[in-house]
Amino acid sequence: MQSVEGNSVDAHRRFERKLGTFLVDYELKERPALVLQACPVDADVEVNVADSAIKVALVQGNPDGAGSSWNDLQGSASALRGSVDGVACVSADRPPIWASELHTDGHLIAGVWDFERPAGAGQELLITWHYVDFFADFGRLAADVAIKIDHNNADWLVTATLLGAGSVHYGSKANRRSNRLSPPLRRRNLEFRIRRCVGAEGLRQGAVLMGKDFQRAYGEPA
DSSP: OEEOOTTHHHHHHHHHHHHHHHHHHTTOTTSOEEEEEEEESOTTOOOOTTOHHHHHHHHHOSTTSOSSSSSTTTOOOEEEEEOSSEEEEEESSSSOSEEEEEETTSOEEEEEOOOBOOTTOTTOEEEEGGGHHHHHHHHHHHHHHHHHTTOTTSEEEEEEEEETGGGEEEEOSTTTTTTOOBOOOSSSSEEOOOEEEEHHHHHHHHHHHHHHHHHHHTTOOO
């Protein structure tokens, strides 16, 4: 697993542009959300998002899970729809509470924003230690996509952003029975480093490492 250096500016711009579009499309500009991204280093990829195998991968989500939704955290039904960038799998809730998209350039982006509101916390929300599984699920989905678009041996980049981190409390595993919450982070947004991965296994490992970053951000052992 490597850090991104030489082309770090281009990588940051690429991820920021995709994130900005995602926030607009799902009306998340003023709402905390956890968004994960993965993309091939090769910017000249052309993915046939109409391929049935691609659609199955998005609907199934984590290929090791139950297959009822794209990730194991939500467990709600989902629906596919086209977009100018590619194809999206969106929760059937109204309004949606999570979405994942695969774009024609191979970019995979997924987010969840259905955070709880703890008692006595005013307008602040709660994200819990369970969300470390969200990273692992994303890694398995990204690995499945890499195989299906014939990029299993290619270099990939992964990153994540917790938008609105400064207004989200944290519920740790250690305090799950006492209901004690950690205060929000001082950072407005928690931006994760960009990692370079190789192939499906690298994507799985990169996502797990991001999950550890998430835990450490709140002082958890990882």
